[in-house]
Amino acid sequence: MVDLSNISLQFGGKFLFNGVNYKINAGDKISLVGANGTGKSSLLKIITGELQPEAGKVLKQKNVQTGYLPQDHVTHTGKTLIDEASSALTDIINLQQKETEITEHLESASLTDDEREDLVNHLGDVHHRLEELDSYSAEARVKKILLGLGFAQDEFEKLTDEFSGGWQMRIALAKILISQNDLLLMDEPTNHLDIDSLEWLIDYLKGFRGALLIVSHDKRFVNQVTNRTLEIFSGKISSFRGNYDAYILFKEERDVLLEHQYELQQKKIKETQDFIERFRYKASKAKQVQSRVKQLEKVELVELPEGSASINIRFPVPPPSGRTNIELKSIKKAYGSNIVFDGIDFQVERG
Missing domain, CATH: 1.20.5 (Single alpha-helices involved in coiled-coils or other helix-helix interfaces)
Incomplete structure (x- = not known):
């Protein structure tokens, strides 16, 4: 599906990775791991074409569709939730437009028999492709995915402008699931999900037939949805069979x-x-x-794994404090009419 050929990228004069070669095959379920700053998000962006490597090429099979969920900074405006989510059905929308055009053209009285036959054959191809994409159940699938990710039915006609940042990310996640991609690239997809929507996503991805490449700090999540681990370490990429625990x-x-x-x-x-x-x-x-x-x-220095290097920090001796360091008296907190706590008295004393 996707071939990374001799990919190199450096930042601040240091190579994040150098001469990387890897092939993502159909059906692969991959967790991409590595210490912070090793280039995990950058590698996803290179695969999408959003970021250009300093050397090497990304080779994709023809007609491979890729969906990408960035970690943040996604905003949707100007449409209702249901319309924004449905806009991800690009192939179906284009085919339906083509179907309308052909049907209107067939009504022309000036067509020759050969022209009419060609249009009928073309229309048959369009109908066949729409059946392959299960277009007749597309609307139900859009609603099912939105509900699975935690949106309420009465929010479908709500403008996307009214949703907060975390819900904007859920809209973006819904769209890449709706669009029937062959490869999903997801950068921290669970960051804005609650327990119910997380469980739904796990079940959905377990049944997903395409390939996955996921960056996530949620160990339980990647353990359940991946079967291979790709590690960026010391400027190189290594592949391991098995889930995160095996790695x-x-x-x-x-x-x-x-x-x-x-x-x-x-x-x-x-x-x-x-x-x-x-x-x-x-x-x-x-x-x-x-x-x-x-x-x-x-000498090529041996690079220690994250967390192995010892850090010595010396804090200055603080001046002596009074007997009572913190004192709370009659503390109250409420959100509107919802009182979280009231009448709190509390002390933190020295020692």
Whole structure:
């Protein structure tokens, strides 16, 4: 379906990934993982064409339809909810317009028999394609998806302008599900979902016949809807069979090995640096010092996995406080007539 060929991208002078090759096949259900800032969202944008790589190509099979859900900043205006959602039925809408055009043309008295026969055959092709797309149940499918994602029936005629940011993202999610894509690229699709709509989405994606490439911090979600894990680490992409839990088992073993390699490398680097400092100004050791300097320049540093590097933070000693640090008296909070709490008295004392 989609071939990533020698893809490279750098940011701020550092490669996020370099020379990446990977093929997404029909039916693949992939979770894309990696530390923050490794380029997960950027890779999705490269596949959609929204972002151009510095090197390499994205090759797609002909007629492959891709749906993309960004992480945020999606706004829909000027239409009712049901009309906005239905606008995702692009293929069906185009075919229905073509059907109308052909039907009107067939009413012309000036057509020759051959022209009429060609139009009838073309109309048959259009009807066949509409049947393949299950166009007659499209309206019901649109409503089913909107309801599944938490919209109420009485909101269908509500203008999209009136929906908040989180609901705007649900509209965007609904549209890529409605449009019958072959590949869904989703960046944190569960961020704005409640429990009921999340469970509905999990069930929907389990039955989805196309391919998925998902970035999500929701481990339970990706465990249930994916069967392969793609990891961006140290500028490279590695693929693992199995869901997120299976990947974590491998990662734990890999990380222990990397930490050991890192410690050995740091020890060797320090020994080399100590040798250079010790004999830097000794003429008889000049060649050896120069050789060690070149060795250091050629070292490819072992990159530690996220969370392995230790951080030491020293906080200044705070001045002594009074006995009572925080005191609340008769605190009340309400949203309109809905009282959340009332008459709260509370103290936080030193220690």
